[in-house]
Amino acid sequence: MLKERVEQVIEQKVRPALQRDGGNIELVDVDDAGVVQVRLRGACAGCPGAMMTLQFGVQRILQQEIQEVTKVVPV
Template sequence: MLRQRVEKVIEEKIRPALTRDGGNIELVNVTDDGEVHVRLQGACAGCPGARMTLQFGVERILQQEIQEVTKVVPV
């Protein structure tokens, strides 16, 4: 299932980097068309670089690992 694969990548490759900087990420939803909805938490929630983190960090890693991911959407 796509959601489980996304959760695994977040847990193993994305969350550790965010927690080192005092932040975290919550997986909210994965749509049938490959949109991944996430919520940044902790230091990441109000960070001016959050958009860059989502686009060049979270989205890039998810798309490299899982072909079906089309984009990451903050909620």
């Protein structure tokens, strides 16, 4: 299932990097169009660079690992 694969990549490749900077990420949902909804936590929640982190970090990693991911959006 796509959501499980996304969660696995977040656990292994995304979350550790965010936690090093005092933040965290929560997977909210993945729809049939490949749109991944996430919630940034901790230091990431109020960070001015959060959108950059989502687009050039989280989204890039997920798209490299999982072809079906089309974009990552915050909720």
